[in-house]
Amino acid sequence: MGKTIHFISGLPRSGSTLLSAILGQNPRFHAGMSGPMGGAFNTLLGELSGRNEYSMFITDEQRRRMLMGLFDNYYGPEYGAEVVFDTNRAWCSKMHQLKDLFPKGKVIACVRHVSWIIDSIEQLVRKNAFQPSSIFNYQPGGTVYSRAEGLANGDGLVGYSYNALKEAFYGEDTANLMLLRYETLVNDPARALAAVYAFIGEPAYQHDYANVSYQAEEFDQRAGTPGLHTVHRQVTPRERKSVLPPDVFRRFENDMFWLDPALNPRNVVVV
Incomplete structure (x- = not known):
């Protein structure tokens, strides 16, 4: 590709959209909310597997080229940026593939106190009391307890991304992984962005933290979660x-394992 590709992943409601909005101020960068590439990547990987009756004709090198082609074609000429940040919670579960496809690509995983993630989602549900959310498959029933349980289970919005984060954090491909705490991003954005720029090896840029702009109202409305x-x-x-x-x-x-140095055997960068 003619572009440099990095990835934003991690936990929901932990600052990934805010980080993207700030990065987007740099005219050399493109960054946005979670997009379709993670799902497309998984779908293509599945279709090129043994469940395809013609998979015997597909080599790993062909799979690699086709997966690379997803990014090359999606981020085509209409994206004029030199550096692209693709956001998806799935990327933390794809560290090995990303390392092979993009050896210089970095993964920035946004993290936050898990209780406050659950709280943030519950607050959105209550704020939009007359619009069932896509987060819960538009089901209007349930209680705060069933919603928290659904979010936290292994297939839930929070549980899946939390398990993917741990897989990345304790896996063998951590050299390109950085964890960025939500608390750092909102309390000291200049330090947070300085760490991001140092991690991805890009020259510093003077961001305006008092004038951040990002819009996804149509998407949020369709998801039944205005303000998401x-x-x-x-x-x-x-x-x-x-x-x-x-x-x-x-x-x-007590789920914030990234705060305890004793639980960080591979010395993953945590900002």
């Missing part, structure tokens, strides 16, 4: 009380 990708104009922490029952909040309060 809302980015506040000024990057600043916003303190508030949790809407979760105390027992639900406590359930996830």
Whole structure:
């Protein structure tokens, strides 16, 4: 490809859209909310597997070229940026493939206190009380307890991405992985972005953290979750009380493995 490809992944509601909005201020960069490439990558990988009756005619090198072609064709001439950041929670589960396809590509995994992730989603559900959300397959029933359980299970929005994050964090392909804490991004965006630029090996850029802009209103409306990708104009922490029952909040309060150096055997960069 003529472009440099990096990846944004990690946990939902942890700053990936905010990070993309900030990076997008750099005219050399393209970054946005989660897109279709992760799903397309998985689908093509499956279609090129043994379930295809003609798979005996497909070599690994052909698979590799076809997967590379996805990025080459999707990020075509209409994307004038030299550096592309593709966002998808699936990328943390594809570290080995990404390392092979993009040896210089970096994966920035956004992370956040898991209890506050659950809280953030619950707050959105309550704010849009008359619009069932795609997060829960547009089902209007349930309680805060069933929603938290659904989010946290292995196939849930949070549980899947959390397990993928751990797979990346404890896997063998961590040299190109960095974890960026939501708390760092909103409290000290300049330090967070300086770390990102150093990690990807790009020259520093003067970002405007008081004038951040990003719009995905049509997508959010269709998903039944207006505000899902809302980015506040000024990057600043916003303190508030949790809407979760105390027992639900406590359930996830010890899940931040990335904060304990003893649980970081491969010395993954955590900012």
